[in-house]
Amino acid sequence: MDATNLSDLCADGLVISAPGGPEVLRWTPGLALPAPAPDEVLIDVAWAGVNRHDCNQRRRGPTPAHSDVPGLEVSGTVRWAGARAGHLRVGDAVCALVDGGGYATRVVAPAALTFAVPPGLALREAAALPEALFTVWHNFFGVAALGPGETVLIHGGTSGVGSLALQLLGALGHRVAVTCGSAAKVAEARTLGAAAAFDYRTQDWVQAVLDGTDGRGVDVVLDMAAAAHAARNVQVLARRGRLVHLSPGDGADFVAPLRPILAKELRITGSLLRPLPLAEKALIADRLRAVALPLVAAGRVRPWVSEVFPLAEAAQAHARLESGQAMGKLVLEVPR
Template identity: 50%
Template sequence: MRVIEINQTLLTPSERAVPVPSGQQVLVRVAAAGVNRPDVMQRQRLYPPPPGASDIPGLEIAGTVVAVGDEVKHVRVGDAVCALVTGGGYAEYCLATAALCLPVPSGLSFVEAAALPETFFTVWSNVFDRARLAAHETLLVHGGGSGIGTTAIQLAKALGANVYVTAGSEQKCQLCRALGADAAINYHEQDFVDQVLALTAQRGVDVVLDMVGGAYLARNIKCLAEEGRLVQIAVQQGAKAELNLWAVMLKRLTLTGSTLRARDDGFKAAIARQLYQTVWPLLAAGTVKPIIHATFPLNQAALAHDMMESNQHFGKIILQVAL
């Protein structure tokens, strides 16, 4: 089968044997695979795959099940699925855990379905489970034009919250507002702390979803209302920052965060069940939809990474594996 390997820090096409599923695994003939920031970091040797995971990049796929392990009960050969995987997505065939496979939502293509697992699992787990965002509360999302951002905007609005975002251009701000964001702040031209406090009559927001880290920590805390929650899902500008504990104590804040890739299948399967019950009907109804910026053929994965690193995209970048 065709695959994309990481050699040094380069993505190169190669050939490997088709894997064989066992136990609770299924084998998916991949039609499309999502490109995500962790893939870029893995290529840069900053984010190695967890023990036991494939060294081939790619954390989300969509395609057709062609074989199943002997313990698989609810997924069948021929099913059209999308799946969260720990690696191996940049390939013609990929192993996935059956419990992490979800049916392709009604009306969506494989390319659209491949844009779902990584961002939807991440947003659901962090914004709704860990940060407990509720209807009528307010969420601030940094990087509103990213795959995570476009997903968080839509899910939070669909479930009754108010949403503010930051983005790096006026065009991205306009696109975020068109997706449903109540306000979009161009962080190159405006101070997001001042803007958030003005928008909330100095109260602040209930939840901040941050993937920046570094100096954003202190600024995020200033943005939070009493009993606010900051959830950290990446540290693109650094993992270390100075923290004023008085601000945390006086406003009774919760600071939390998580990574998803290394969590066990049982934890991820619980998220899959919640998504199927709550979010999949929204996708089928068109209330929520994946936002696709660009698609590339599998052998142009390096160009897809270049686009992601340029930060010019809005929404998801997808590799089209099978036509």
């Protein structure tokens, strides 16, 4: 079917009405959708994942660069599939990485970034997969070039990304240590398979990591806490280790002693997933289909959905995420 034959190319959803707190999310019916291209699909959204990026975008406010409807990952059913949408068919249960628009009843997604929901996984859990999977794969195997048997430290081990990363990397044979912000989070991280977990508020995690690696340190650190741990991350990295940042904070500066960076030949880097070109995201998707999704289907990797909110209560979900108390992924149930 040609996209010009589609009717009702609109959706109801939440719009970022101004820069600010969660209260600036406004329910808006009849949002116009772009006509899907032949290599895209139109999805009737059942669930949408909530991510820190959504909160950051909301605080910045509307921008011509992106959709004012937040939401970077969804699950649901295919309503329309383009002629170049590959194996995807109308009625398929799918989850997808989208460039905004997820907090709505329908969204257009690139077929290349849309996955069939793995067997045994509910749509609710599937909505928590795309952003975390793409983030984990790109940063560990792309940016950090994680090699066989290398060791990892993740700050934020019970976050949506952290909880999926420690499962996936563990399943692929990597020893993963994590830091968390409370004893309860430490306990959950160990349940999820962390080889070691530390409360960064009460424990000397640098010394603990060094003790656990015979003084060598870890090969890769993934840090979602901006530059808060900069100098300590340098301490804990092994020779030729890589430090990968996921959050720029509020314009935070990276401050750490230069000598150990030079002496250990460390690489300090980071990434933003959303600006990656579609072609690069499609290559990541291919690797996820080949390696990660079979592990999900086998039950060895599972997204951890900890809390559910109706789409109309997305403001409460944002407040919960920004409180720092949430664990796992928060998802929004979209009215059908």
